[in-house]
Amino acid sequence: MMRLTLRVWRQPGPDARGEFRTYIANGVSEHMSFLEMLDVVNEDLLVRGDEPIAFDHDCREGICGSCALMINGLPHGPKRATTACQLHMRSFRDGDTITVEPWRARAFPVLRDLIVDRSAFDRIIASGGFVSAPTGSAQDANAILVSKDRSDLAMDAAACIGCGACVAACPNGSAILFTSAKVAHLGLLPQGQPERDRRVLGMVRQMDLEEFGGCTLFEECEAACPKEISVENIARMNRDVLRATLRDRGQVPVEVAGG
Amino acid sequence: MKLDAKIPGGPLADKWDRHRADLRLVSPANKRKFHVIVVGSGLAGASAAASLAELGYQVSCFCFQDSPRRAHSIAAQGGINAAKNYQNDGDSTWRLFYDTIKGGDFRSREANVYRLAQVSASIIDQCVAQGVPFAREYGGMLANRSFGGAQVSRTFYARGQTGQQLLLGAYQALERMIGKGAIKMYSRHEMLELVVVNERARGIVARDLITGEMASFAGDAVVLATGGYGNAFFLSTNAKGCNVTAAFRAYKKGAGFANPCFTQIHPTCIPVSGEYQSKLTLMSESLRNDGRVWVPKAHGDARAPREIPEAARDYYLERKYPAFGNLAPRDIASRAAKEACDDGRGVGPGGRGVYLDFSSAIQRLGEATIRERYGNLFEMYERITGENPYTVPMRIYPAVHYTMGGLWVDYNLMSNLSGLHVIGEANFSDHGANRLGASALMQGLADGYFILPYTIGDYLAGTKLEAVDASHAAFKEAETRASTQTSRLLSISGTRSVDSFHKELGHVMWNDCGMARTRDGLQRALTRIPEIRAEFWENVKVPGSAATLNQSLEKAGRVADFLEFGELVCLDALQREESCGGHFRTEYQTADGEARRNDEAFAHVAVWEHRGLEQAPIRHVEPLDFEFVKLATRSYK
Numbered sequence: 001m002m003r004l005t006l007r008v009w010r011q012p013g014p015d016a017r018g019e020f021r022t023y024i025a026n027g028v029s030e031h032m033s034f035l036e037m038l039d040v041v042n043e044d045l046l047v048r049g050d051e052p053i054a055f056d057h058d059c060r061e062g063i064c065g066s067c068a069l070m071i072n073g074l075p076h077g078p079k080r081a082t083t084a085c086q087l088h089m090r091s092f093r094d095g096d097t098i099t100v101e102p103w104r105a106r107a108f109p110v111l112r113d114l115i116v117d118r119s120a121f122d123r124i125i126a127s128g129g130f131v132s133a134p135t136g137s138a139q140d141a142n143a144i145l146v147s148k149d150r151s152d153l154a155m156d157a158a159a160c161i162g163c164g165a166c167v168a169a170c171p172n173g174s175a176i177l178f179t180s181a182k183v184a185h186l187g188l189l190p191q192g193q194p195e196r197d198r199r200v201l202g203m204v205r206q207m208d209l210e211e212f213g214g215c216t217l218f219e220e221c222e223a224a225c226p227k228e229i230s231v232e233n234i235a236r237m238n239r240d241v242l243r244a245t246l247r248d249r250g251q252v253p254v255e256v257a258g259g
Numbered sequence: 260m261k262l263d264a265k266i267p268g269g270p271l272a273d274k275w276d277r278h279r280a281d282l283r284l285v286s287p288a289n290k291r292k293f294h295v296i297v298v299g300s301g302l303a304g305a306s307a308a309a310s311l312a313e314l315g316y317q318v319s320c321f322c323f324q325d326s327p328r329r330a331h332s333i334a335a336q337g338g339i340n341a342a343k344n345y346q347n348d349g350d351s352t353w354r355l356f357y358d359t360i361k362g363g364d365f366r367s368r369e370a371n372v373y374r375l376a377q378v379s380a381s382i383i384d385q386c387v388a389q390g391v392p393f394a395r396e397y398g399g400m401l402a403n404r405s406f407g408g409a410q411v412s413r414t415f416y417a418r419g420q421t422g423q424q425l426l427l428g429a430y431q432a433l434e435r436m437i438g439k440g441a442i443k444m445y446s447r448h449e450m451l452e453l454v455v456v457n458e459r460a461r462g463i464v465a466r467d468l469i470t471g472e473m474a475s476f477a478g479d480a481v482v483l484a485t486g487g488y489g490n491a492f493f494l495s496t497n498a499k500g501c502n503v504t505a506a507f508r509a510y511k512k513g514a515g516f517a518n519p520c521f522t523q524i525h526p527t528c529i530p531v532s533g534e535y536q537s538k539l540t541l542m543s544e545s546l547r548n549d550g551r552v553w554v555p556k557a558h559g560d561a562r563a564p565r566e567i568p569e570a571a572r573d574y575y576l577e578r579k580y581p582a583f584g585n586l587a588p589r590d591i592a593s594r595a596a597k598e599a600c601d602d603g604r605g606v607g608p609g610g611r612g613v614y615l616d617f618s619s620a621i622q623r624l625g626e627a628t629i630r631e632r633y634g635n636l637f638e639m640y641e642r643i644t645g646e647n648p649y650t651v652p653m654r655i656y657p658a659v660h661y662t663m664g665g666l667w668v669d670y671n672l673m674s675n676l677s678g679l680h681v682i683g684e685a686n687f688s689d690h691g692a693n694r695l696g697a698s699a700l701m702q703g704l705a706d707g708y709f710i711l712p713y714t715i716g717d718y719l720a721g722t723k724l725e726a727v728d729a730s731h732a733a734f735k736e737a738e739t740r741a742s743t744q745t746s747r748l749l750s751i752s753g754t755r756s757v758d759s760f761h762k763e764l765g766h767v768m769w770n771d772c773g774m775a776r777t778r779d780g781l782q783r784a785l786t787r788i789p790e791i792r793a794e795f796w797e798n799v800k801v802p803g804s805a806a807t808l809n810q811s812l813e814k815a816g817r818v819a820d821f822l823e824f825g826e827l828v829c830l831d832a833l834q835r836e837e838s839c840g841g842h843f844r845t846e847y848q849t850a851d852g853e854a855r856r857n858d859e860a861f862a863h864v865a866v867w868e869h870r871g872l873e874q875a876p877i878r879h880v881e882p883l884d885f886e887f888v889k890l891a892t893r894s895y896k
Contacts, residue, residue, distance in 0.1 A: 012607075013808075020833070029532075031645075032535050033537070033643075036535050036536070038576070039758070043756055043759075046756050046800060046811070049804075051803050051811075052810065053495045053803045054810050057498045057499060058331070058499055059329075059331065059333065060325060060501065060537060060538045061639070062642075063334050063422075063423055064324075064333050064334065066325065074706040079637075086639065086643065088643065089644065090645055106676055111808055115808065117494065118325060119325070119326065122437075122444075124754075125437060126434040129431055130389070130431035131431070132435060133385070133388035133389045134310075135306070135432075135712065136708075136711070137311040137388065138381070138384075141386075141393075141401055142343075142400050144387055144388075147397075147399055148395045148396065148397075151392055151394075154392040155418060155424075158424060159418075159420065159423075162328055172540045185390065186390050189390050191387070191388060191390045191622065208832040215343070
């Protein structure tokens with residue numbers, strides 16, 4: 001059993017001032033997940049009459065993308081390709097001090113404690129991150145052939161869980177890994193071709209409107225990504241932006257921009 | 260309570276086509292005059308909201324998560340069934356229908372299940388058109404794998420993340436329509452009341468989870484796509500936020516709740532490791548394609564698994580069910596694991612686990628192939644347990660996973676409450692007493708893409724709806740009711756946390772209403788649950804205020820509903836005096852321990868009508884007529 005010191009960001013609301021507060025976590029088992037450790041701390045706080053630490057979480061299986069904790073300055077903590085919900089306490093040692101913060105980025109305002117507003121990601125998808133295929137209009141699935149290699153690459157990009165770790169890791173708060181993963185997923189597939197130009201221009205424009213920063217080329221995003229989304233997708237997206245800009249002279253059709 | 264299933268006449272294969280031809284239509288110009296409220300944004304909700312908006316309806320969609328993309332459908336791993344017969348192995352609509360109805364232990368409606376099998380192929384077409392990256396063969400065609408309860412390969416998959424990819428497809432379609440202004444999305448909103456005006460569902464009251472504000476939303480029809488209630492057991496594979504609140508509040512407003520005792524225990528989950536455990540993690544059933552399940556033959560054989568020789572191992576599924584072996588349906592595989600552990604042959608901490616061993620598959624196919632098929636699942640297992648499943652067999656144990664029961668709906672997916680439609684896991688309609696693997700995704704998308712968009716039009720075209728907006732007294736009354744409950748929860752100021760009550764309820768549910776149920780146990784639970792509930796309302800501690808983001812308050816409301824709903828599950832389990840599918844009553848079993856159905860007395864849907872907490876609910880019955888299949892004892896031997 002471990003005893004840990006936690007420094008946790010507490011902020012009562014979006015406009016309130018936040019601060020670090022220190023808590024002791026006793027009796028932490030190495031088999032607990034990081035979130036289960038927080039559950040135990042929260043039970044303790046509650047019994048003592050304090051308000052529990054608010055944090056987003058849902059599936060606790062590393063797939064829903066809800067959890068969003070900066071642990072000791074690293075999005076999702078120290079373990080490679082692992083979300084905070086699947087980070088287990090065996091990654092820490094008895095006596096450790098652990099700092100827990102929310103994602104910090106202008107486009108992700110803090111709502112409370114460790115919870116941020118990531119709805120900017122939804123708006124980026126709404127600005128082109130789809131194939132327009134109204135229900136009922138599809139042909140037989142095997143009429144579209146996709147080579148296995150291409151399909152696998154598309155799947156690699158599609159594995160993004162939209163957690164925002166890439167943004168949190170980037171010194172500029174750039175959403176380029178997130179955006180490029182969707183651009184690449186659909187752009188690699190034949191189904192994504194007709195809207196390829198509109199998609200990339202619409203999504204990039206929305207990304208800028210949301211005040212995400214520009215790419216730093218540091219590749220911190222890839223290192224932080226719990227699904228190991230590759231920065232190669234950024235190269236793919238940049239190519240697509242160039243292609244689309246040259247072909248369409250930078251004109252994003254109004255409809256693509258959403259709203 | 261009037262229960263008319265509205266099943267169309269005629270031959271099974273023609274029912275849906277004929278029905279579609281008979282459904283009334285709303286003209287394109289009139290569609291935009293109708294406002295449909297969709298609660299939930301998982302596979303069923305997102306696909307329905309997108310499809311309805313594409314048709315031209317005004318749609319509002321609600322989810323409690325911070326983004327519709329996070330609905331729990333995202334966690335489904337293994338795959339989605341469809342009767343494409345791409346493998347030329349003899350699959351057909353009839354076979355998928357038959358497997359599903361047999362897998363459900365003959366407790367579902369023939370017409371609904373047949374329709375599900377019919378539209379299954381269109382789902383795959385639709386998803387591929389959206390860009391869902393299903394697994395493919397080198398020739399560019401779609402790949403398939405086999406799954407429990409079937410002898411053909413009809414399961415389409417995207418690595419171990421099929422639910423994620425299908426949900427992202429539906430989510431992208433949803434976001435596309437949001438971008439066009441055709442759908443208004445309300446994330447971080449939780450439905451707390453269904454509003455009924457003149458006996459029709461006309462809207463909801465939802466709480467904004469950021470500001471705490473209670474608001475009313477009026478519409479012409481309400482669609483609940485709010486998932487299942489597995490979290491009544493506290494520990495389940497469901498996401499932490501999954502709850503029964505929307506469905507249960509609809510039940511309290513008069514919607515019938517069907518077969519609540521039909522809950523599914525999934526055989527391949529990672530065992531519990533301690534008291535702090537907050538949820539259980541599922542390992543896809545597809546692992547049983549290549550993994551072999553075993554326990555030591557001898558009691559108390561504490562040797563490391565690799566040191567136990569073949570002769571001292573009991574591959575009990577292969578032994579008991581030679582025809583299906585490790586691919587026996589979920590209910591059967593789960594009970595068999597429980598039996599082995601109850602017999603004192605379980606492995607791991609507390610003896611509550613069995614091995615799932617890949618060594619022979621690795622020998623036969625090589626580690627690379629196994630990695631390709633299950634790599635991400637193996638990694639997940641290692642992350643959680645700290646053990647490497649390429650060298651040490653996995654330990655698994657059953658856990659609550661899915662709930663077949665749900666709000667009663669007719670063939671049009673409308674509940675007995677006019678205007679209230681229920682789709683996906685939230686309804687009861689297609690899986691009977693047990694769901695087959697890879698069928699939940701199929702049903703959610705069938706309902707949302709291909710069934711509801713037709714049937715809701717019939718309701719809207721054929722119903723005279725008076726103008727109702729959120730200023731109507733019924734909305735004010737519902738808002739007051741919802742606010743009163745939140746204030747009451749905050750004012751109790753007791754000494755125990757919400758979680759402690761939830762865990763206590765979960766223990767009762769798991770022990771007395773879990774994998775094996777007895778009359779005594781269920782009666783004990785029915786005494787105990789009201790006691791826990793009474794203490795909850797006297798001694799729960801919910802800190803903070805109603806006017807902010809308050810996760811304790813959110814949980815408290817959900818647990819308050821589970822504390823009432825759990826009783827309904829136990830009552831239903833008590834009164835269904837037979838064993839079928841996931842509902843196993845130890846009093847009703849064959850000599851060799853298999854479920855013994857009682858078709859004469861229980862070939863029906865049990866539908867519960869709420870009458871207030873002081874009075875017991877009334878159990879109504881919808882008889883199940885089997886015109887086209889012969890009721891048979893399930894055998895996977």
